Amino acid sequence: MKTFAKGIHPSYCKNETKGLRIVEAIAPLKVIILLHQNLGASCEPLVKVGDDVALGQKIGETSKFVSAPVHASIAGKVTKIEKLPHPCGTNVLSIVIEGSGDDSRKLENSIFESRGIENISHLEIRAAVKEAGIVGLGGAVFPAYVKLSPPKDKKIDTILVNGCECEPYITADHRIMLERAEDVVKGAKLVAKACNAGRIIFGVEANKKDAIKVLREVVRHKPEEGIYDGLEVVELATKYPQGGEKMLIKAVLDRAVPSGGLPLDVGVVVANVGSCVAIAEAVFMGLPLIKRVVTVTGSGICEPKNLLVRIGTTFKDIIEQCGGLTADAYKVIMGGPMMGVAQYTLDVPVVKATSCILVLAKKDVEEEKIYPCIKCGRCVRNCPMNLVPTRLAAYANSGKFSDFDEWGGQDCMECGCCVYVCPAKIPIVQLVKLGKLKLRQMK
Amino acid sequence: MNILAISLIAMGGLGLFFAVVLGIASQKLKVQEDPIVEDVFSALPGLNCGACGFAGCHDLAEKIAAQGSLDNLGCPPGGAKAAAAISKILGIDAGNQIEKRAVIKCGGTRELAKERADYNGVKNCTAAELVGGGAKACSYGCLGFGDCETVCPFDAIQVGPDGLPHVIEEKCTACGLCVEACPRKIIELVPCSNRIVVACNSNDKGGEVRKACKVGCIACTLCVKTAPEGYSINCNLARVNYENGDSAADSAIAKCPTKCIVRL
Numbered sequence: 001m002k003t004f005a006k007g008i009h010p011s012y013c014k015n016e017t018k019g020l021r022i023v024e025a026i027a028p029l030k031v032i033i034l035l036h037q038n039l040g041a042s043c044e045p046l047v048k049v050g051d052d053v054a055l056g057q058k059i060g061e062t063s064k065f066v067s068a069p070v071h072a073s074i075a076g077k078v079t080k081i082e083k084l085p086h087p088c089g090t091n092v093l094s095i096v097i098e099g100s101g102d103d104s105r106k107l108e109n110s111i112f113e114s115r116g117i118e119n120i121s122h123l124e125i126r127a128a129v130k131e132a133g134i135v136g137l138g139g140a141v142f143p144a145y146v147k148l149s150p151p152k153d154k155k156i157d158t159i160l161v162n163g164c165e166c167e168p169y170i171t172a173d174h175r176i177m178l179e180r181a182e183d184v185v186k187g188a189k190l191v192a193k194a195c196n197a198g199r200i201i202f203g204v205e206a207n208k209k210d211a212i213k214v215l216r217e218v219v220r221h222k223p224e225e226g227i228y229d230g231l232e233v234v235e236l237a238t239k240y241p242q243g244g245e246k247m248l249i250k251a252v253l254d255r256a257v258p259s260g261g262l263p264l265d266v267g268v269v270v271a272n273v274g275s276c277v278a279i280a281e282a283v284f285m286g287l288p289l290i291k292r293v294v295t296v297t298g299s300g301i302c303e304p305k306n307l308l309v310r311i312g313t314t315f316k317d318i319i320e321q322c323g324g325l326t327a328d329a330y331k332v333i334m335g336g337p338m339m340g341v342a343q344y345t346l347d348v349p350v351v352k353a354t355s356c357i358l359v360l361a362k363k364d365v366e367e368e369k370i371y372p373c374i375k376c377g378r379c380v381r382n383c384p385m386n387l388v389p390t391r392l393a394a395y396a397n398s399g400k401f402s403d404f405d406e407w408g409g410q411d412c413m414e415c416g417c418c419v420y421v422c423p424a425k426i427p428i429v430q431l432v433k434l435g436k437l438k439l440r441q442m443k
Numbered sequence: 444m445n446i447l448a449i450s451l452i453a454m455g456g457l458g459l460f461f462a463v464v465l466g467i468a469s470q471k472l473k474v475q476e477d478p479i480v481e482d483v484f485s486a487l488p489g490l491n492c493g494a495c496g497f498a499g500c501h502d503l504a505e506k507i508a509a510q511g512s513l514d515n516l517g518c519p520p521g522g523a524k525a526a527a528a529i530s531k532i533l534g535i536d537a538g539n540q541i542e543k544r545a546v547i548k549c550g551g552t553r554e555l556a557k558e559r560a561d562y563n564g565v566k567n568c569t570a571a572e573l574v575g576g577g578a579k580a581c582s583y584g585c586l587g588f589g590d591c592e593t594v595c596p597f598d599a600i601q602v603g604p605d606g607l608p609h610v611i612e613e614k615c616t617a618c619g620l621c622v623e624a625c626p627r628k629i630i631e632l633v634p635c636s637n638r639i640v641v642a643c644n645s646n647d648k649g650g651e652v653r654k655a656c657k658v659g660c661i662a663c664t665l666c667v668k669t670a671p672e673g674y675s676i677n678c679n680l681a682r683v684n685y686e687n688g689d690s691a692a693d694s695a696i697a698k699c700p701t702k703c704i705v706r707l
Contacts, residue, residue: 089575091582344560344575367563430565437573 001206003237004250006384008417010168010240010338012207016304017171017297022179024308025321029099031073031312032084032349033059036092038135039142040066045095051078056288058133059095068143068352069133073290073310074099087315087334087348088341094349097312117189122148125194125283132282133289133352138162138173138243138272139335141353144279147271148194150264156195157267160252161188161276163204163211164236164243167336170356172293173273175306177204177211180277181218185231187276190283195269199230202273203252207238240338241415245270247384259411274355294350296322300329300359309350315357316346330362338416371424379418379428385411389418393428396435401442404435412436479508479532486528487518492596494519494618507533520597520616543617543632545600545610549585550642550658550703552605556584557655567593572626580655583645585629591621637685639673639692643703646678653701660703666695 036042043060053059053072060070076099084094130145150156161184165173177184188200202219204212212235219231234252236242246257248270255266263270271279274293281287290311297304302323309318315332319325333340334354350357379389387408395404409432418428484504491499495518497506507516512535518525522542530536562578564570568590571577577586589602599614600621612635622630629644641660645652649661662679673692674681681704683692696704 085575089573342560342574344578365563427565430570434565434567434570434573438569 001235001237002251003239003242004247004384006382006386006417007239007241007247008382008420009238010420012238013168013297014171014174014207016169017295017306018174020171020175020304020306022172022175022293022306022308025310025313025318027074027099027310028313028317029074029076030314031097031099031310032314033070033072033095033097033312034084034086034092034349034351035060035070035094036086037070037141037311037352038066038068039140040064040068040146042092043067043070045081045093047078047081047095049078049081052076053078053097056290058131058288059097066143066146068135068145069131069288070095070311071133071288071290072097073312076100085345085348087343087351087354117186117193120190120193120283122194122196125190125279128283128286129194129279132278132287134275134278134282135289135352136272137274137278137292137352137355139339139353139355140245141351144271144275147264147269148191150195150269154264155267156197156264156269158199158201158253158269159188159192159195159197160245160248160263160268160270161191161200161202161273162243162245162248162270163202163208163215163273164248165208166205166238166240166243167338167340167356168240169297169358170295170336171297171306172295172355174208174211176273176277176293177208178214181211181214183277183280184215184273185218185276186284187278187280188271190279191269191271191276197269200232201230201252202233203236203242203248204233205238205242206235240417241384241413244384244413244415246413259408289352292350292352292354294318294354295356296359297356298333298359299361299364300326300331302326309354311352312349314347314349315343318350318357319346319359325359326361328361328363329359331360331365333358333360338420339414368425370426373424373426376423378421378423382417382421384415384417385413387412389428389432390426392435393418393426393431396431396438401435401438405439409435410439477508480504482532483507483529486521486525486532488521488525488616490520490596490616492520492616492618492620494616494620511535519618522617542635544612544615544635545591545617545619545621545630546633546640546707547585547608547610548629548631548640548642548644549583549607550705551579551581551584551656552607553587554605555657556581568624569626581645581647581652581659583627583629583643583647584656584659586627590624590626591630594620594624596620634685637683637689638707639683639689639696640705640707641674641681641683641703642705643680646680648679652679658701658703661701663700665698665700666692666704669695669698 041062041064043062045060047059055075057072058069059072076097079098080096083091086092126145126148134144135141163177192200202215215233249255249268278289291308294307294309305322332343373390383389392409412432416429487500489500495503497503557580558578559580560578564574566588568586568588571586576582585607587606591600591608592602597614599611600608602608617632643660645659652659652661660681666674666681672687
């Protein structure tokens with residue numbers, strides 16, 4: 001089975017939610033739309049306090065290239081525009097909308113509805129994706145239309161659709177592949193059309209055999225739609241971080257993305273299955289990105305669920321719909337346990353990056369004593385980016401940031417394998433994150 | 444006997460030979476250094492702390508000697524004493540140097556400031572600031588992991604059991620390294636003659652400050668009303684007008700409802 005070198009095998013804990021259908025969450029009466037939900041530039045608000053906004057109305061935008069607009073996920077009145085906490089820790093400018101409960105306004109139907117993929121130009125796809133504010137929904141939130149607009153001198157030959165979902169606990173992408181396989185394939189074809197690529201490969205981890213089966217059926221049984229050759233579903237070994245795009249490219253195509261480079265440097269565009277569905281909805285139905293699938297799970301949640309949630313719903317509202325917190329709930333994480341971010345308040349909203357709300361009970365959270373490094377080399381043996389994590393951590397800890405840079409600290413993708421295997425429980429990846437931030441500040 | 448004599452003569456001879464060679468070399472290859480640099484260097488504290496912005500004391504001495512004045516150059520740890528000595532060497536007027544020391548503008552100890560979460564991350568302030576600002580409910584207050592203590596070359600700041608750093612004034616040289624190191628910028632260099640400070644750094648509105656901390660400045664303006672000369676309020680935060688001295692600020696201490704104006 002195909003895979004990449006190194007990496008780890010954490011316990012996956014996906015059984016709680018992997019059999020649960022995606023349920024549409026109750027529309028909240030208040031949403032908080034953060035104006036910074038993508039990698040790159042923040043949006044400027046397009047509305048004022050007191051304005052009435054319609055469902056799906058664009059309320060934030062910027063002219064910067066690497067950016068994505070944000071849309072109102074409920075109809076209602078703008079009550080506040082102020083700095084509010086972002087699930088990633090900072091306070092960012094946000095638009096608060098209080099709903100009238102009237103969601104009846106129909107979104108304008110897309111002009112492409114009746115046309116087949118072959119009759120839509122790549123420019124039209126890019127424009128629709130940009131207008132819909134789609135970003136990479138796997139968690140990196142890289143604006144999708146930037147991905148779909150490769151520079152002229154880079155030839156894209158392969159689209160890799162990322163259905164690995166290697167983070168423990170999360171089952172959102174798994175359910176999307178099972179329930180919306182047709183849309184995943186349609187979206188992937190649109191991505192291929194926009195990038196003028198000839199081949200589409202779906203990469204799915206071996207622990208999602210049912211998803212592989214469904215995808216294979218969709219791909220095989222609709223040959224008349226398939227104007228692209230080589231629609232292929234590849235089964236990949238179950239290993240963390242298989243879903244990291246550089247790992248995925250290495251595993252499927254055996255190509256290595258150069259240090260500091262992007263997948264398009266090796267002729268590849270990677271798109272998450274959730275992003276593919278969003279792209280299909282944006283192009284064929286004219287839907288902006290106002291909802292996403294969120295797995296709500298963990299030992300601190302009474303009823304774990306896969307929910308289709310409106311972006312901007314607060315964590316508190318979502319957790320209430322999942323039966324609330326258990327008595328011993330202790331730690332709330334946005335994202336998975338490996339790369340997620342711990343939260344200090346439940347008043348933060350769901351953003352485009354929120355794939356999972358994980359609540360752990362006290363018994364599952366250990367605060368371990370940190371011991372000195374014994375130079376065992378486990379972090380080096382398991383680092384999928386082939387770095388020397390122990391040394392990077394030591395440099396970051398002692399403020400030697402130029403050495404940190406020289407040893408490739410910027411290449412770290414913060415997967416956390418090093419901390420997972422460290423017998424001394426040194427917070428290696430946290431220190432590396434600190435080093436990366438310091439380097440960014442110094443530049 | 445024989446061996447002893449031979450080795451004594453041999454080693455002694457060698458020693459004598461190298462002494463002569465080194466003596467000649469030191470005369471022949473002598474580097475002519477500006478005597479002013481030497482003098483200025485000896486007037487500096489010799490701590491090589493880097494607070495002046497140069498590689499070390501000797502580097503600063505060279506820059507001062509080359510410039511011939513103390514404009515834009517100075518030794519924070521040396522303070523007024525070093526400035527006076529250097530001015531004497533350079534034959535210029537020392538001007539009016541005010542001695543300063545670091546002051547922590549936060550009074551939120553473990554008991555008084557609320558915490559909003561348990562923080563299990565890397566135990567330093569910069570890292571805590573990255574993760575949503577650490578455990579404290581106040582987003583302006585001291586994080587208490589002692590980045591200032593780590594960076595201080597003079598052991599003049601120590602984080603106490605109350606979770607706040609304390610400045611030992613006798614050791615503090617006002618080098619300003621802690622001011623730079625603090626991710627929340629709560630340390631300020633204040634003239635040693637000013638004993639009254641506002642121990643709060645929060646720009647939040649009064650209500651939010653009260654929710655987060657018992658000793659935060661709520662910008663009630665009572666201090667300005669009581670002692671208009673002594674205080675000013677900017678961005679929801681009272682500030683002592685240091686140039687007017689303690690006497691102007693004195694009367695407001697008792698009036699401050701949250702007791703965030705303190706006498707050090």
